[in-house]
Amino acid sequence: EDQVTQSPEALRLQEGESSSLNCSYTVSGLRGLFWYRQDPGKGPEFLFTLYSAGEEKEKERLKATLTKKESFLHITAPKPEDSATYLCAVQAGKGNNRLAFGKGNQVVVIP
Amino acid sequence: SAVISQKPSRDICQRGTSLTIQCQVDSQVTMMFWYRQQPGQSLTLIATANQGSEATYESGFVIDKFPISRPNLTFSTLTVSNMSPEDSSIYLCSVAAGLRETQYFGPGTRLLVL
Numbered sequence: 001e002d003q004v005t006q007s008p009e010a011l012r013l014q015e016g017e018s019s020s021l022n023c024s025y026t027v028s029g030l031r032g033l034f035w036y037r038q039d040p041g042k043g044p045e046f047l048f049t050l051y052s053a054g055e056e057k058e059k060e061r062l063k064a065t066l067t068k069k070e071s072f073l074h075i076t077a078p079k080p081e082d083s084a085t086y087l088c089a090v091q092a093g094k095g096n097n098r099l100a101f102g103k104g105n106q107v108v109v110i111p
Numbered sequence: 112s113a114v115i116s117q118k119p120s121r122d123i124c125q126r127g128t129s130l131t132i133q134c135q136v137d138s139q140v141t142m143m144f145w146y147r148q149q150p151g152q153s154l155t156l157i158a159t160a161n162q163g164s165e166a167t168y169e170s171g172f173v174i175d176k177f178p179i180s181r182p183n184l185t186f187s188t189l190t191v192s193n194m195s196p197e198d199s200s201i202y203l204c205s206v207a208a209g210l211r212e213t214q215y216f217g218p219g220t221r222l223l224v225l
């Protein structure tokens with residue numbers, strides 16, 4: 001069974017204080033690892049897909065990296081508008097298109 | 112990407128009743144999915160809505176409780192039947208779009224069962 005564990009569950013950062021979120025996974029044949037951002041009262045917003053170990057992707061202050069066992073979402077010099085819950089999900093190589101999600105990293109950036 | 116809308120955005124229902132949630136996407140897509148997000152829990156796939164055939168349900172979810180319709184390539188409904196307080200949750204529709212079939216999510220339907 002595909003499993004995704006995210007840590008820390010909650011994180012409070014000062015504005016400008018860089019940090020990293022961790023997503024550890026076990027999956028039978030990784031097809032893709034996904035990061036989403038979810039604001040309160042809204043649906044998840046797609047950020048990145050990573051397909052193979054060593055791959056990196058960036059978007060503004062966010063950078064996602066992937067190894068064979070985990071992914072990191074680095075937040076560089078965060079701003080209050082980066083406050084959100086960040087969700088990690090994996091998709092296995094076999095079977096249907098089901099995404100297996102972690103519980104999320106809740107990030108609060110304090111001005 | 113895809114623009115997805117859901118109706119209703121939220122509802123408060125009495126136990127024993129049923130609620131049908133609608134999902135509309137702005138382009139034709141092959142795959143649509145229904146997820147549940149319970150408080151403090153991760154998103155869990157309920158079923159894949161297949162156009163022209165029965166939905167494919169995940170372990171722990173059954174058609175009698177969560178009947179799904181998919182009449183065309185832009186629309187689907189999920190019904191939560193004979194509701195109990197344990198069904199209080201956010202229900203999310205998603206679609207697979209683009210060359211890599213990335214999943215995009217709707218805004219969700221917030222359901223409270225009393």
